[in-house]
Amino acid sequence: MKKFTLLVNGEDLDTKTYEYFPYIDKQITDFKTTFRILTGVKTGRIPEQAKEVEKYIYAKYCIGKDDTNLKAMESAYYAFKEFRKFPLSVRKNILLDIHKSLLEHKEEFLRLLMIEGHPRKLGEWEFEGMRVGSSPETTNYYYSLVQKEIGKYSDEILYNVRRPDGVVCISPPRSAAASNSFNAILAYLTGNALIVKPPLKTPISTIFLWKEVINKILKKYQTPPGLLNIVVGNSKRLMDEWLDSHYVNDIILFGDSKKGIEEGARIYKANKKPILELSGNDFQLVWEDADLEKSTESLIDGFLGSTQVCMMPKIALIHKDVFNEFKNKFAKKVKNLKIGLPSDVDTLLSPVSKIEEFFMFLKDALSKGANLICGGKRIDYSGKPDEKGSYIEPTLIEIDDISKAKSMLCINEEIFFPLIPLVRVTGSDEEIFDKMVDTVNIHNYGLRISLWIKSGKFMRKFAKELDNCGILRINLRHAGFSHYISTHGGTRRSGGPYGEMNYFWQKTSHLQGVSRALKG
Secondary structure (H helix, E strand, O other): OEEEOEEEOOEEEOOOOEEEEEOHHHHHHOHHHHHHHHHHHHHOOOOOOOHHHHHHEEEEEEOOOOOHHHHHHHHHHHHHHHHOOOOHHHHHHHHHHHHHHHHHOHHHHHHHHHHHOOOHHHHHHHHHHHHHHOOHHHHHHHHHHHEEEEEEEOOEEEEEEEEEOOEEEEEOOOOOHHHHHHHHHHHHOOOOEEEEOOOOOOOHHHHHHHHHHHHHHHHHOOOOOOOEEEOOOOHHHHHHHHHHOOOEEEEEEEOOHHHHHHHHHHHHHOOOEEEEEOOOOEEEEEOOOOOHHHHHHHHHHHHHHHHOOOOOEEEEEEEHHHHHHHHHHHHHHHHOOOOOOOOOOOOOOOOOOOHHHHHHHHHHHHHOOOEEEEOOOEEOOOOOEOOOOOEEOOEEEEEOOHHHHOOOHHHHOOOOOOEEEEEEEOOOHHHHHHHHHHHHHOOOEEOEEEEEOOOHHHHHHHHHHOOOOOEEEEOOOOOOOOOOOOOOEOEEOOOOOOOOEOOHHHHOEEEEEEEEEOOO
16 A cells, blocks of 8 residues: 655644545445445454455545644745745756656546546646746746846936745645645745645645655755645645745645635634635637547547546537537537546546536526537436435536527536536627627636637727636647646636736736935
């Protein structure tokens, strides 16, 4: 059985208090036995060395003690005081070497994601975002922005400089903790120290990423102990300790919008900086001249991980003249999606955590005029109907009028299960344009918007007027990644009142203007 320890003040910490992580395939196919063995090991009735244990339990991992987080905050503070003095060029080279280390550990990292329940295709998508977001091209671009000479005026020379905030704590989401937390490496570019809190129930890949991929590079550069700390424990308790501590400056928080914005207010009131990465319910817009092959492939990404990823396309607004052709082409692809265990390299879907909400959203939409195209059943991992199954068939609904759609839960609240509404938008081209733009710009969420279009006239109009999103992608895969542009960030309930595209190196620092006399 593997063992994952914590990291505090540069040292591995074995607290001797453990939780156990099963093989997700076993939990799905044989829940009763998996539960029995987990319970038995936790209570001591079944020894860890028993043969049946190694078949069902992959690893044990440490839970922090009462003072673990307190020691982590103190050590991070003193590490920050030293690390901020490292030359900017050295901090950049640390990030470049972390990128190389990430590539070297790709297969091992993907294997851990699959053990945690991520289908291979989802894991590869997550890895691609990490690769592009930390690429040399991207890192060098960020490096160029941290300190810039503005120029000379009269007898002065002027600069803009990003200064580190200090100790940054990050609480990533359970659904994709490792890949989301990885963005926090950018806080090192401006000289911050980090405390990473992997989720209590699924910490394995996150602990591996930060200890084996990142911390070994920090050691190579002889960074101060405490520059990286890894703590696992009760989220509320750890958050309360962060808020009470004079050592902590910023908190990067992922999660549900309602709870996240409430926590953001608490963070702000504690005189700390909230950096919020919350829910998404993204639109994909399809114009009458769109490339239907590419646009339907883009929307298929919405079912990655059973739509339990915030930045996937979850609603399609489709020009009336191409609606039927798009619908038929897309429905055919949806019906061919692979349902299976996370270990199956061809599967796209994963177990669904919010099954009751799925049926509530579906019922609401159908009662308000939507039509079911396909799906809608609870199933097991083999695709067979099962009232106790942990999967949902990939489900499509058709909404024939955008005015109907605006009253539906699936439009107004985050879809976090495999349900995608296709919305027909009617009227003249100008009216359809106005309806699409108005729907997007008044929407509750604003992570990403993708647009599929050939018309130069309307492309320019959309690019000028679509503003309620952190990232706008035109004729590009909705869930794709681009160099130089961040992988994260959004407006409104996706990022709170200060939400925007999120450069983590920028958000965890503050701007300082510097002027000095040319003489004397």
